[in-house]
Amino acid sequence: xxxxxxxxxxxxxxxxxxxxxxxxxxxxxxxxxxxxxxxxxxxxxxxxxxxxxxxxxxxxxxxxxxxxxxxxxxxxxxxxxxxxxxxxxxxxxxxxxxxxxxxxxxxxxxxxxxxxxxxxxxxxxxxxxxxxxxxxxxxxxxxxxxxxxxxxxxxxxxxxxxxxxxxxxxxxxxxxxxxxxxxxxxxxxxxxxxxxxxxxxxxxxxxxxxx
Ligand SMILES: Cc1cc2nc3c(=O)[nH]c(=O)nc-3n(C[C@H](O)[C@H](O)[C@H](O)COP(=O)(O)OP(=O)(O)OC[C@H]3O[C@@H](n4cnc5c(N)ncnc54)[C@H](O)[C@@H]3O)c2cc1C
Numbered sequence: 001x002x003x004x005x006x007x008x009x010x011x012x013x014x015x016x017x018x019x020x021x022x023x024x025x026x027x028x029x030x031x032x033x034x035x036x037x038x039x040x041x042x043x044x045x046x047x048x049x050x051x052x053x054x055x056x057x058x059x060x061x062x063x064x065x066x067x068x069x070x071x072x073x074x075x076x077x078x079x080x081x082x083x084x085x086x087x088x089x090x091x092x093x094x095x096x097x098x099x100x101x102x103x104x105x106x107x108x109x110x111x112x113x114x115x116x117x118x119x120x121x122x123x124x125x126x127x128x129x130x131x132x133x134x135x136x137x138x139x140x141x142x143x144x145x146x147x148x149x150x151x152x153x154x155x156x157x158x159x160x161x162x163x164x165x166x167x168x169x170x171x172x173x174x175x176x177x178x179x180x181x182x183x184x185x186x187x188x189x190x191x192x193x194x195x196x197x198x199x200x201x202x203x204x205x206x207x208x209x210x211x
Contacts, residue, residue: 001188004068005196006156012063012201016161017043020050020059044203051204057211060161060204065197069189070154073104076185077153079171085163090155093144099130101151104185123148161197161204168194168208177208 009015014036021032036043050056072080081088103123110116129146159167171190172178178190198205 001072001185001192002070003189003192003196005193005200006066006068008065008197008200009063012161013043013047013203015062016060016204017046019062020046020056023056047203048206051209057162057165057209060165061163063161063201063204064158065161065164066156066158067193067196068154068156071102071104071152072155072189073150073185074147074153075104075149076183076189077155078149079183079186080155080157080189083159083163083167086157086159086167088155088157091153093147094139094141096140097134098140098144098147098151099127099134101147101153103148104150104152106184123150161201162211164193164197165205165209166211168205169210172208179210 017036018032021036025032025035027035036046047059050059077090080086081090105116105119105123109119126146126148130143133143133146134140168176168178168190170179171182171186172180172194173187173191174180176191176194178187180187182190194205194208
């Protein structure tokens with residue numbers, strides 16, 4: 001499972017702090033910028049206040065992040081796309097050759113050699129059915145009905161920090177500050193995404209808040 005942070009709002013914490021400060025000051029834009037540029041600690045203080053005290057998470061909507069994910073199962077992409085404030089694009093099985101997709105076998109299955117063999121047979125059978133269908137001229141949009149939910153997919157998606165905070169709360173592991181009840185693969189995805197955004201927004205994502 002490969003997660004790439006493709007792009008994010010430049011200087012995201014500064015922009016969010018600027019939005020927060022706008023609420024409490026009548027200074028013109030240039031003075032607000034100067035006030036915050038000359039005092040980075042003030043940026044952190046403002047952000048913690050709006051998140052922890054005011055619960056004004058609209059302020060962090062000004063920070064936007066675009067991700068690329070590959071090697072995620074379609075089981076988990078179904079769960080991911082339930083997050084309605086994210087914007088998605090996903091590889092189309094109507095267009096790409098589904099035979100090129102990989103297949104995820106859960107670790108617990110791998111521990112049982114006999115069961116693992118059954119899973120591998122299932123995957124081989126699914127691939128064979130798709131291959132024969134392709135040779136017989138069946139359209140890709142129909143062949144995909146024979147693909148398995150464990151097949152891997154690629155997506156790009158964009159989300160703001162508020163939508164991410166909610167996602168991290170629901171989907172991250174307990175160790176990372178989520179509530180820890182989500183399924184293992186989406187936990188792995190959420191934890192990896194959190195690591196990426198913490199590196200650019202250490203104050204906003206210093207802790208996951210229930211939102
Ligand atoms: C452990 C776990 C188990 C799950 N099991 C199932 C399951 O068995 N079956 C299943 O179908 N789903 C399941 N889900 C998915 C879950 O029900 C949500 O669809 C998913 O977590 C998205 O979160 P969300 O609904 O809070 O909203 P998001 O889409 O992430 O939106 C964030 C917030 O925006 C607000 N919002 C968004 N859209 C609306 C709207 N139309 N009206 C009002 N407010 C809105 C809400 O406050 C919402 O919490 C599960 C999720 C988890 C974490």
